[in-house]
Amino acid sequence: MLVRTGVCTVLAASLLAGAFSVGARAGDLPTPSLNTVIERYFVWRGGEAYEHLKSVHDVGYSDLHGVHQSFERWEDHIGRVRANEDFGAYTRSQGETQYDSWVTNLSGQVLAEPGASRDLRRIAMIEFGDAFRGRNGAAAVLQQILVIGNQSVAIVRVTFGDAVTYDVYINADSGALIGYRVSEGGVQTAFNLADWRMVDGVRMPFARSTRSTNGQQSSVKYTSVTVNPAVEPTLFMRPSPVRKSAFRGGGTSSGWIPFDLYAGRLILFPAEVNGHSVTAVLDSGATSSVVDAAFAASIGLIAATNGQQVAGLHGTEQAGFIPKVSVNAGDLTLNDLTVVSMDLTPMSKVTERPILFYFGDEAFDELVVDIDFAGRRLRFLDPRSVQAPPHANQAPLLPISSGRAALVRVEGGAAVPVSFDLGDSSALEVYSIYSGPTKLLQGRQASAWWGVAVGGAKPDVIATLREVDFGDVKFANVPATFADAGAAGEPTALAGRIGIGLLSRFRVLVDFPQNQLYLVPAADAATRPFDKDRLGLSMERDGEAFKVVFVAPGSPAAAAGFVAGDRVVKINGRAAGAWSFEQRQALEQAPAGTRVEITLGATTARSVVLADYY
Secondary structure: OOOOOOOHHHHHHHHHOOOOOOOEEOOOOOOHHHHEEEEEEEHHHHHHHOOOOOOEEEEEEEOOOEEEEEEEEEEEEOEEEEEEEOOOOOEEEEEOOOOOOOOEEEOOEEEEEEHHHHHHHHHHHHOOOHHHHHHHHHHHEEEEEEEEEEEEEEEEEOOOOOEEEEEEEEEEOOOOOEEEEEEEEEEEEEEEEEEEEEEOOEEEEEEEEEEEEOOOEEEEEEEEEEEOOOOOHHHOOOOOOOOOOHHHHHEEEOOOEEEEEEEEOOOEEEEEEOOEEEEEEEEEOOOOOOOEEEHHHHHOOOOEEEEEEEEEEOOEEEEEEEEEEEEEEOOEEEEEEEEEOOOOOHHHHHHOOOOOEEEEEHHHHOOOEEEEOOOEEEEEOOOOOOOOOOOOOEEEEEOOOOEEEEEEEOOOOOOOEEOOOOOOOOOOEEEEEHHHHOOOOOOEEEEEEEEEEEEEEEEEEEEEEEEEEOOOOEEEEEEEEEEEEEEEEOOOOEEEOHHHHHHHOOEEEEOOOOOOOEEOOOOOOOOOOOOOOOEEEEEEEEEEEEEEEEEOOOOOOHHHHOOOEEEEEEEEEEEHHHHHHHHHHHOOOOOOOOOEEEEEOOOOEEEEEOOOOO
């Protein structure tokens, strides 16, 4: 953390821990009032000069998950922000006003970034002092006084009429601002400010760092700070759209493209990357397309930068960024993309299919994607040419900072937003922010499964939900995973993530430009049983055998004595190497009561009777 003095260091530790065991509450010491603390703070910031602070222009550099960038940023007291950032391999611009919020992605497309305007307006009101004066709906109360070392630290809580709280930490004696903590949806983000210097009579921080309980962290250093610069009003306006898609011959469709719903998990379809054929994964949860690093190198695509971090469902992974990539699918071409380059071997190892390219949001952001699961075909359409199919249910898509969210109801509850993710193989993933307060797991038979995603592999809780409503269809006995949180960068208000297991029961037209879903349910959408694992062994190929990497608690495999590290050489008398991934999955999902013979080593055989265990 970027803190410079003893009191700041101690307080930073307590902020990030979410507790205050290092300090004591003020006892017999005189307790200053809220007004006294605020007046001392205003004097410390510069008195009259701070009172007249209306805008700031910063230049500097930052580090976010190992990604280094230089930036230039303008901000004013009403929450308007413009930032231009240079990551080396790509640049990004971001803007917020009272009415709009936008950001450019890796490829330069201009996207809405809802929610950011509210947050930045509130932070601006705090940092420019307006929130402490009760302006624009803000309310401030003195929460408590802590004694840390020989100094008193006041915690001033600022609220804006909802459940989000902003706790500001001020030295109660000197008025020095130490930092603040934002709490929303069970996630806490600590901001620590340091290296204060006087700029034209106003004390300004030249260093700040943030850390969130969902794993995000960053640090910022300013090389120059200007107060009250002249700012052109057009600076904060959304730029003109940058279009990346084009159809052959000026058409309006890619034409129908066949796809394979591989093992019921992934949409695999033919595509080209810089003229080289690949089998691509369609993934609306990937905010940028991703190419396997080794494959990219083999076709002459070299990452402009390497060793940086990108966020995934299970943490962060090292990656590079490759500019000037073209992608073709049918009659569609996406030109001049900047794509993420990373090692996709772990995904290929699980699926036993080479995963070389994830087709991400660049097409979704400009086009309508029509996915006919029953016919195993898809197409990309110009939004202006699209008509809703007959008998389609229309459902809203909610813009979020990491894509779009859909609405679901779980066991009769209120509709809640879940990330819309065609790259997720599960039916539904439920985050603890929702499952905790609603006590969804209480009294429910549960186990765990081995999930593999960007960021690594880990076990997640799995259980069966009695009822899920989506797209005007009620689904019964839906298997769902339960996770602590989603991908880094996802909004904290999301209740979870909807994936292929549910979406594949519809014909789906995905319209990001108009924030709409059109859903035509299959005739058996509500009655078709969901696939469920009834064995409890997670294995990966190891030569001509399989190595057990995880055994689900309470599963038939666990009862039969299997442990991680076991080496499986035969299944039902057939050599392990002869079993494909899809064949093995079909066996694991066979009806309860099915007997499976598994041979370990040369002679050890175990008989397992499949059963529902979650």
